[in-house]
Amino acid sequence: MIAIEGLSKSFETQRRTSHLALADISLSVAEGEFVSILGPSGCGKSTLLYIVGGFVRQTSGSVAVNGAPVTGPGPDRGPVFQEFALFPWKTVLGNVMYGLIEQGVPRPEAEAKARALIGLVHLGGYESFYPKELSGGMKQRVAIARTLAYGPSILLMDEPFGALDTHTRTGLQHEFLEIWERDRKTVLFVTHSVEEAVFLSDRVVVLTRSPGRIKAEVRLDLARPRRRAELLVDRRYQTLVVDIERLMDAPEQAP
Amino acid sequence: MRARITSLPGLPPLIACGALLALWEAAARIFAIDGLPPAHEALRQLPAILGDREALINILDSVRRMAIGCALALAVAVPIGLLMGRSRLVAAFFNPLLMTIYPVPKAALMPIVMLWLGIGDASKTLVIFLGVSLPLIYHSYQGARAVEEKMLWSAAAMGMSARRRLIRIVLPASLPQIFVGVRTGLVLALITMVTSEMIARQSGVGNILFNSLDMALYDTVYAMIVIIGLLGFVLDVAFERLRSWLVAWAEPVHQIAVGTT
Numbered sequence: 381m382i383a384i385e386g387l388s389k390s391f392e393t394q395r396r397t398s399h400l401a402l403a404d405i406s407l408s409v410a411e412g413e414f415v416s417i418l419g420p421s422g423c424g425k426s427t428l429l430y431i432v433g434g435f436v437r438q439t440s441g442s443v444a445v446n447g448a449p450v451t452g453p454g455p456d457r458g459p460v461f462q463e464f465a466l467f468p469w470k471t472v473l474g475n476v477m478y479g480l481i482e483q484g485v486p487r488p489e490a491e492a493k494a495r496a497l498i499g500l501v502h503l504g505g506y507e508s509f510y511p512k513e514l515s516g517g518m519k520q521r522v523a524i525a526r527t528l529a530y531g532p533s534i535l536l537m538d539e540p541f542g543a544l545d546t547h548t549r550t551g552l553q554h555e556f557l558e559i560w561e562r563d564r565k566t567v568l569f570v571t572h573s574v575e576e577a578v579f580l581s582d583r584v585v586v587l588t589r590s591p592g593r594i595k596a597e598v599r600l601d602l603a604r605p606r607r608r609a610e611l612l613v614d615r616r617y618q619t620l621v622v623d624i625e626r627l628m629d630a631p632e633q634a635p
Numbered sequence: 636m637r638a639r640i641t642s643l644p645g646l647p648p649l650i651a652c653g654a655l656l657a658l659w660e661a662a663a664r665i666f667a668i669d670g671l672p673p674a675h676e677a678l679r680q681l682p683a684i685l686g687d688r689e690a691l692i693n694i695l696d697s698v699r700r701m702a703i704g705c706a707l708a709l710a711v712a713v714p715i716g717l718l719m720g721r722s723r724l725v726a727a728f729f730n731p732l733l734m735t736i737y738p739v740p741k742a743a744l745m746p747i748v749m750l751w752l753g754i755g756d757a758s759k760t761l762v763i764f765l766g767v768s769l770p771l772i773y774h775s776y777q778g779a780r781a782v783e784e785k786m787l788w789s790a791a792a793m794g795m796s797a798r799r800r801l802i803r804i805v806l807p808a809s810l811p812q813i814f815v816g817v818r819t820g821l822v823l824a825l826i827t828m829v830t831s832e833m834i835a836r837q838s839g840v841g842n843i844l845f846n847s848l849d850m851a852l853y854d855t856v857y858a859m860i861v862i863i864g865l866l867g868f869v870l871d872v873a874f875e876r877l878r879s880w881l882v883a884w885a886e887p888v889h890q891i892a893v894g895t896t
Contacts, residue, residue: 435788453792454792454794458792463783465785465786466786467789468884468885468886469882483793526789527792
């Protein structure tokens with residue numbers, strides 16, 4: 381469970397002025413809930429994710445995860461980045477095992493677990509490949525497996541499918557949902573694609589353009605498990621996508 | 636015909652070497668001056684030098700100093716470079732120092748170093764160490780600075796401390812860049828090795844070279860130059876083998892220009 385209270389973040393710019401990136405964000409995410417953060421680029425949505433991850437400090441306000449205030453990164457919150465951020469000197473197996481070895485899991489056990497996860501993300505047979513030998517979609521599968529390996533209770537996903545072509549992207553959305561259905565971890569998912577957010581989430585939080593404030597929250601009561609082919613012809617899905625797109629385009633009220 | 640030449644990888648360099656020797660031979664015959672003996676006379680000295688116990692001891696002295704200087708530089712320069720890349724404070728401290736020292740030819744420091752440490756191994760090794768350190772610090776610094784932030788975050792999320800990240804993430808991620816620095820450093824080591832022996836003549840390859848020059852033994856001078864060149868070539872080939880084995884995982888690094896002092 382994530383509790384964000386009155387959170388703001390300002391950066392110092394090149395010209396030594398202060399730029400407000402996030403203003404007064406209050407949001408709580410229940411355990412097992414899949415929440416997407418939608419917003420135009422530059423609205424600070426990724427920054428919000430980094431603050432929850434403990435990678436970036438907020439300027440004011442508080443973030444608590446499972447009741448404890450966030451003071452830094454920790455294995456309870458597993459990030460997946462748009463840039464994949466794999467360790468290029470490690471093989472697929474080495475990458476997926478990395479967190480387990482780091483946490484002192486004995487090697488045979490870590491390897492067995494990593495191999496199972498590599499199978500789960502459909503990369504069986506690629507264990508000894510290096511990241512440079514993989515396509516973007518395969519790299520992101522490795523990154524997802526690497527994060528799942530050390531068992532975080534919360535997944536922090538920073539536009540994870542943003543760098544992929546449309547075909548790979550929809551394929552991975554499906555695969556990821558299937559994996560998520562198995563144990564329904566809490567997910568905070570940043571994206572700028574309305575369709576992606578509606579397809580994946582239980583709730584969508586729309587942010588305003590800079591500074592990012594919460595503009596609207598939309599609960600999505602679409603049945604799970606979801607199938608893209610069925611949803612695309614579903615009136616409720618279509619209405620939700622159109623409504624949220626309209627919401628994003630609507631002029632922002634003065635604070 | 637063209638296909639046949641390029642299909643033999645060893646042939647083009649052999650042709651280049653042959654052409655250079657032919658040019659040298661021709662120039663020596665045309666100009667006929669003492670300072671330019673024909674290639675075959677210089678090459679004839681090679682077996683004599685390589686068979687001479689004292690010459691071999693001198694060459695080994697040089698190689699030993701170079702190896703020690705390089706090893707010390709690796710041990711000192713890489714950690715400094717990596718720390719500079721990850722800490723703005725460390726970078727702000729070392730950067731002005733490096734900017735000042737970089738353009739100074741390290742061999743020019745030799746006379747001063749000789750005042751402190753004498754003309755023996757210590758001063759020459761120190762000068763080689765300085766020559767190799769700068770490109771190594773520079774490239775380690777660039778490598779560490781370019782490490783993807785998200786890669787470090789991914790490691791931090793696994794519970795890895797900042798100090799461990801420096802060794803387990805920043806060091807391997809910077810290896811391709813560090814190797815670029817080592818390659819430049821090796822060439823500089825060879826150059827500073829010879830020049831230091833030129834200034835403090837006591838032993839070494841440079842010592843033989845410049846003593847022969849004084850005695851007007853020009854064929855030996857040229858033979859020594861060939862030996863130094865071959866030494867550089869062998870080192871570079873061996874290093875490239877090592878590099879391609881150790882960082883086979885890396886995306887190709889841009890070819891590098893050779894540094895000078």
